[in-house]
Amino acid sequence: MTLAFTHPYGLLLLPLAFLPLFAGVQDTEPYPSLQTARSDPLSNAADLVLRLLGSLAIAGLVLGLAGLHRLGQSIERTGEGANIVLLFDRSASMNDTFAGDAPTTTGGESKSAAARRFLKEFVTTREHDRFGIAAFSTAPMFVLPLSDHRDATLGAIDAIEQPGLALTNVGKGLAMALSMHDSDILSTHGADGGISSRAIVLVSDGAAVIDRKVQQKLEAAFLKRPINLYWIFLRTEGARGIFDRPGPNDMDTPRAMPERHLHLFFQNLKIPYKAFEVENPAALGEAVATIDKLERRPMRYQERIPQKDLSGVVYAVAALSLFLLTLVKLAEVRLSDRGLSQPAGRGHPEEQ
Template sequence: MNLSLAYPWVAGLLLLAALPLMRSFFRKETVSWAPLLPAHQSSIRMRRLLQTLGVIAIISSVLGLAGLHQTEQTLLRTGNGAHIVFVLDRSGSMNETFGGNVPDETTPAKREIAHNLLSKFVDKRPHDLFGVVGFTTQPFFISPLTEHKSFTQAAIDSLQSPGLAFTNAAKGLGMGLRFFEDQPHTGSRVIVLVSDGAATLDHRAQRVLREWFERYQASLYWFFLRTENGLGINSTPDSSRDDNPRVMPERYLDKFFSSLPVKYRAYEIDTEASLQAAVDELDELENMPLTYEEQIPRRPLHTPLFILAFLCLAGLTVAKFLEHKP
């Protein structure tokens, strides 16, 4: 345990701890002849106990005022798991049900179903590090890559709020991949794209994503939340004229992902059960030995010190109250 003082100059008051050893806690009585009151062992022990309480009370109070605390620590943890970044689609279409309708009490929106299942997935993975990115037309940071599940759960809770604007998966993936920058490469690195649509990727976006996926060696899982009667990943064009990224963006985005030099899996999801199956498969596939650093924040110790000082002073007060008064 590494201890430090927030206000070291206050520690000079520790010299006051010598006062209980120099002066008696009780008032002195004058007697005509000292042998009339011989030293009694129980009295000697009581005096030493009260002196000790006085010393502890002063030391505890001074250290509390000086801001004694346990410094921030970095602990090395090991387990089985992965570094997982959720890239969440927050576009307006996520507010609809799989049937493309307005949600009600019996049929929740796609974002609500995704929220519930991802939240359960995080709870099942005690050793994973999770990060969360959202995207619409532009990406936005939600939660860093962390082992603290409360942060991740709060970030996933953002799915409960309505989405807005359109879908730009490329920028969301780019921000998600940057989470692995300067991270030790232990365990699996995983990008989980949760989206109900796609957008056309220009050549520059494809080049950057290909370079970054190769650099960070992150696996890619695409949970495509397909709307009923909508185009899917495996849909085929009715004519060659329709076989282009603008008409069938999901088909071409899947082709691009398949060409990446990393492990890639796509799941076409149109029910809550199929999303659950995809999450379960992810849980089974990404579970490698993992080493990570856990940051233990600074821990102030003034509260227990003041409590200890109060208890010592309470004991001294009781002893003083019980003092014989002639």
């Protein structure tokens, strides 16, 4: 349990708690001589307790004012889930429908809108997953680091419906997604023991030739750590697919058939890889559901316990001390009123 204070400077008032040790709450009264009174352990103890109660009340109030609280903690739990980097193609064609039209002309749903709908559903249902977001068009773009901030993830998925940019640079996007996993492994210090599943979900509607140099770098990077790769390919009507075989007159080169060759490249990476060719919103939903089913490895995740305000507790202690002190005060008797003749009108001597 870690305690902390909201206003630590308030603690400068804490020495005030020593005040009651110097002066009690009881009334002082004139008495001829204390020489005859013997030291009484019980009275001394009572005196000390009363003074301590005063100290306790002051200390309680000061701690409460300083905002004593228990820090938020995270507890490690085990569940099913994964660390997933969503890698979005933000090229302009993502804003077209599966039929290749602008969404306004046909009333159909654009590819990015469909992707947004199903991925948001996916993110909301996956309770323990941690998500990171990267995007790419001409250049890779870091959007959000891997985290369990659900609404941040949803905000970033919302943004994929915004107009996209020109090109599709898959290679650099993948490199960015990989480096996000790397920095996450470093920043969590392998807290999950390396058992939890790490995945990249690539959502794109096209492919491009990956530069030879970038290919080698990706191969090396994928070799270093096991990462599951899913490619949701949003195929536009009439466009080439990733499972297309070259016809007798077609050139079987990456430039002529980038989708097929990117798929082959992924297959040759020797990592768990699955490709989904999606031609309508319903198929996209199925693809997401399949990923949901596959990415269910046990993982350790951190459950956050929010910070707890303890000032109520210390105020209660202070209130209790003050209550006891007030009671004691009520039980006080006045020596000078009893037995000694006093001017009339100063209390009722028979009252005891």
